[in-house]
Amino acid sequence: MAVNAPQATRSNEILKFLTKAWSWLFLILVLLFFELWSRFDGNTRVNTFIFNIASVQSVLLYATQYLMMALGLTIVIISAGIDLSVGFTSGLASVTAAVIIKNLTGTLPDYLSFGLAVIGGILMAMLFGYFNGLMVAKLKVPSFIGTLGTSGVARGVAFLIAGGSTVAIKNTVAREFGNGDLLGLPIPVVIAAMLTLVFHYLLSSTKFGLYVYAMGGNFNSAVRAGVNTTRLTISLYVLSAFTAAIFGLFYMGRFSGGKPDAGDPVLLNAVAAVFIGGASLTGGSGTVMGTVIGALILAIIQFGLVFIQLPPFWQFIAVGLVIILAVLIDQFRDRLIRGGGSGEGR
Amino acid sequence: MSEPLLAVRQVDKRFGGTHASRTVSFDLYPGEVLALAGDNGAGKSTLIKMISGVYTPDSGDVFYQGKNITGRNPQDVRDLGIETIYQDLALADNLDVGVNLFLGREKMKKVLGFLPVLDRKLMREEAKKALKNLGIIVNDLDIPVRYLSGGQRQAIAISRAVYWNAKVLIMDEPTAALGVPEQREVKELIHRLKAQGVGIIFISHNLVDIFDVSDRILVLERGRVAGERLISETNDDEVVKLMMGAA
Numbered sequence: 001m002a003v004n005a006p007q008a009t010r011s012n013e014i015l016k017f018l019t020k021a022w023s024w025l026f027l028i029l030v031l032l033f034f035e036l037w038s039r040f041d042g043n044t045r046v047n048t049f050i051f052n053i054a055s056v057q058s059v060l061l062y063a064t065q066y067l068m069m070a071l072g073l074t075i076v077i078i079s080a081g082i083d084l085s086v087g088f089t090s091g092l093a094s095v096t097a098a099v100i101i102k103n104l105t106g107t108l109p110d111y112l113s114f115g116l117a118v119i120g121g122i123l124m125a126m127l128f129g130y131f132n133g134l135m136v137a138k139l140k141v142p143s144f145i146g147t148l149g150t151s152g153v154a155r156g157v158a159f160l161i162a163g164g165s166t167v168a169i170k171n172t173v174a175r176e177f178g179n180g181d182l183l184g185l186p187i188p189v190v191i192a193a194m195l196t197l198v199f200h201y202l203l204s205s206t207k208f209g210l211y212v213y214a215m216g217g218n219f220n221s222a223v224r225a226g227v228n229t230t231r232l233t234i235s236l237y238v239l240s241a242f243t244a245a246i247f248g249l250f251y252m253g254r255f256s257g258g259k260p261d262a263g264d265p266v267l268l269n270a271v272a273a274v275f276i277g278g279a280s281l282t283g284g285s286g287t288v289m290g291t292v293i294g295a296l297i298l299a300i301i302q303f304g305l306v307f308i309q310l311p312p313f314w315q316f317i318a319v320g321l322v323i324i325l326a327v328l329i330d331q332f333r334d335r336l337i338r339g340g341g342s343g344e345g346r
Numbered sequence: 347m348s349e350p351l352l353a354v355r356q357v358d359k360r361f362g363g364t365h366a367s368r369t370v371s372f373d374l375y376p377g378e379v380l381a382l383a384g385d386n387g388a389g390k391s392t393l394i395k396m397i398s399g400v401y402t403p404d405s406g407d408v409f410y411q412g413k414n415i416t417g418r419n420p421q422d423v424r425d426l427g428i429e430t431i432y433q434d435l436a437l438a439d440n441l442d443v444g445v446n447l448f449l450g451r452e453k454m455k456k457v458l459g460f461l462p463v464l465d466r467k468l469m470r471e472e473a474k475k476a477l478k479n480l481g482i483i484v485n486d487l488d489i490p491v492r493y494l495s496g497g498q499r500q501a502i503a504i505s506r507a508v509y510w511n512a513k514v515l516i517m518d519e520p521t522a523a524l525g526v527p528e529q530r531e532v533k534e535l536i537h538r539l540k541a542q543g544v545g546i547i548f549i550s551h552n553l554v555d556i557f558d559v560s561d562r563i564l565v566l567e568r569g570r571v572a573g574e575r576l577i578s579e580t581n582d583d584e585v586v587k588l589m590m591g592a593a
Contacts, residue, residue: 205463207452210441214449217440217490224436225450226421284440 019333023293034304062299064192068247069270071199072240074291077274079236080216080283081143086244088154089125090263093248095158097121098167098258114173122245128154129241133234158260167258178253188250200288216283269298276326351376351545352514357396357406366392368570376543381556384566385589394516398430399423429507430516439492444470447506476509497528516547521555533559553582567591
């Protein structure tokens with residue numbers, strides 16, 4: 001049964017490469033754009049965008065925010081689901097942790113109350129993640145609607161716990177956690193980098209990761225392989241809530257306070273980072289490294305626009321356009337490979 | 347003939363008021379292709395699901411290599427060597443051939459002496475061998491299987507089963523979604539499996555296909571066995587009459 005693979009022409013190969021590597025190229029383009037602008041415009045305080053430590057640090061901090069929320073989201077999206085609750089579960093985590101610290105200040109040393117707050121914040125978020133997972137896996141609620149519901153619940157609970165506004169704290173360890181440096185890099189960036197490596201390993205090299213891809217590609221293939229799809233699905237939403245909680249804790253450390261809607265403005269960018277990174281809404285594709293690139297692109301746009309002193313509202317336009325571009329390229333790539341030969345598809 | 351590979355004895359199943367299977371019995375021998383024919387609702391699906399462990403019969407037994415396997419769960423039944431290939435093939439379309447062949451029984455290796463990682467290369471190489479054994483050549487082993495043709499995908503689902511030592515293959519309409527050249531490829535593959543001693547239950551609506559590949563035919567009609575014939579001793583007319591309950 002000899003069936004030949006599509007005979008790809010050279011130009012076809014180049015196109016395929018471009019659609020695969022576009023996010024890298026785009027990253028370079030965006031960097032070049034801001035670099036050239038700052039060199040020739042003369043309005044910026046420093047005349048280089050890339051080669052100054054302040055902008056590198058700022059970009060990394062922005063990217064870290066998106067990435068924390070997007071890491072867990074990446075695996076959920078690969079499994080053909082989505083988690084829209086991370087915006088408010090992260091805020092809920094920040095508020096929960098802040099309230100714990102506030103109540104323990106004076107009774108316990110700072111590092112202890114901070115430690116308990118971290119545990120409390122993460123557990124609170126994971127509880128919501130677990131509920132998301134149960135809904136999607138057991139009750140077969142579509143994740144888009146189900147997590148939107150959870151998002152509302154988390155929002156309400158967060159405001160109730162916080163008493164309607166921000167919860168300010170005084171804790172040296174928390175402040176160091178959000179603002180300190182380690183090896184010349186902000187601590188949140190270092191922690192995010194480590195978590196990214198762990199998630200990359202999980203997704204690309206373990207059975208767990210493989211089953212996530214299988215479930216996203218064809219649910220029945222995972223069932224047939226004997227995968228406990230219920231347990232797997234629940235664990236994905238718990239992980240998603242976990243990384244969202246880390247975002248909330250970074251926020252609490254950085255601003256010395258918990259805020260119920262801390263994560264809300266970041267949700268769109270986090271989702272965008274995942275799709276720019278090559279994920280598709282139908283599931284089965286996407287990578288952690290792709291999401292990292294996506295987060296970096298968005299962070300560069302966000303900070304770059306401030307850097308070159310354009311009105312910040314341009315960022316919404318830019319991010320919106322990049323999302324659309326990402327989806328178009330995703331579709332084009334599929335057609336390109338399909339169009340090449342004998343594949344008649346599903 | 348030798349011992350039957352699979353022996354189904356008097357299996358009976360009701361769903362509420364519907365008598366989906368009425369004391370059906372048959373045997374399947376190694377290297378034999380048994381066609382299961384019947385109109386929609388004749389009980390073909392119910393019958394194969396009682397073999398594959400999806401349903402448990404109300405009464406009656408299923409024996410595999412002489413052992414009673416009635417009431418085992420689907421995973422158990424497949425581990426024993428009875429594999430059902432449904433029309434959707436249960437392939438992960440976004441993953442490559444190697445991984446699809448090993449999904450659920452992955453090969454791992456250690457990196458840096460302690461970190462376990464998937465051994466994709468080994469799985470790909472093993473997949474290549476497994477496919478070659480069945481005379482299937484797929485050039486692009488590292489692209490997602492959704493980019494392969496329907497016939498190739500069918501072949502991958504079949505070789506996955508055989509690689510894990512399936513002795514009985516139940517194929518649900520394997521040629522239904524395929525073009526004519528690919529139908530021929532799948533039929534050739536069935537002949538090769540036969541030669542290797544695999545017993546095949548072949549479900550099809552297409553009498554031409556049935557007469558092409560089968561040795562025997564079991565016709566079901568409203569849950570009961572309407573007739574069992576050797577392919578060499580029957581013809582289209584008789585089979586159609588049996589299917590309609592007129593013989």
